[in-house]
Amino acid sequence: VPPSPTSGAAAPPLRGWPDLREILGRPGLRRVFAKPAHGSSASGVLAVETASGGRVRATTSVELTPSGALYNSLRLHRYEDEAAIAAIVDALAPDGLHVERWLPKASQHGRSADLRVVVVAGRATHAVVRTAAGPLTNLHLGGSRGDLAAVQAAVAAAGGSWRQALEVCERAAAVFPGTPCVGVDLLPAAGWRRFAVGEVNAFGDLLPGLAGLPGGPAEGTDTYGAQVAALPHP
Structure with a gap:
């Protein structure tokens, strides 16, 4: 942090x-x-x-x-x-x-970039790249969705691990065991090799049209469907 x-x-x-x-x-x-x-x-x-x-x-x-x-x-x-x-x-x-x-962050296409990663029931299920011309990347404040595949490629090219980046978010979520879903703001350092946790949000799942990460527990499902699927069933 x-x-x-x-x-x-x-x-x-x-x-x-x-x-x-x-x-x-x-x-x-x-x-x-x-x-x-x-x-x-x-x-x-x-x-x-x-x-x-x-x-x-x-x-x-x-x-x-x-x-x-x-x-x-x-x-x-x-x-x-x-x-x-x-x-x-x-x-x-x-x-x-x-x-x-204020940590210097990585950039994508000349814009400051970070990620919102949704963690449901302890697993990272969704991720969106947020980019902006200034320091605040919130999508409702003028930030734009970036290219997740390009981020994954940049992390790999820098010798980092995308899976380890998601694990950072999962460890942050584990600090709040009574909260089944959180939105983690993941801050990539310049160069895309290291990451820090900026915030853990209790209401971080408003990401319309965002499907779950490929190969993950919510692949093809939106954030709300992932939470429903994670509920205990009799």
Whole structure:
């Protein structure tokens, strides 16, 4: 998983923008994701990066109105005014913010790429490649489905193992044994050889028209059919 300065029992809570600004000044943390502790579908997530001269930029689904109100938007917004970024962070921080290092990801056709892998009853059943021009690849925020066969070929060409990538997702799902279906966000490092787990989503199965992985337990079945088939039968 990406390193996080806010995780663990000894980590202090992030109280607002000054705390996040301090984190951004630490080695290896000039680019981070700040995620609400309770949320879904990238609502309130900020991809924050700093540059020379103290400049800062945030990409997020949060829309900040002139009155200071915040709205979740289906259009990504990019902020370069530090006061605006601070206002968003200060508004979200009281509900809890998780901060993690922004890992450089692999690309496909010049676009940032990652994968959503659905795990049902402990087995990886479905996978979709998500690509975007920016850091947030969520399909409902303008991301596009990529080429899974090309990903599998890239992993093999890099000396990696597609099966091992799926096993990473299955091990992540096993941390939540009471949840029969999860959607794992699998982050491929540049070069397609190594992978990290970005998130494990309780509601990660909304992938219309996506058939199960060939040779897997849900081959030819959508995500919902796979879950029904995995239910215990008398």
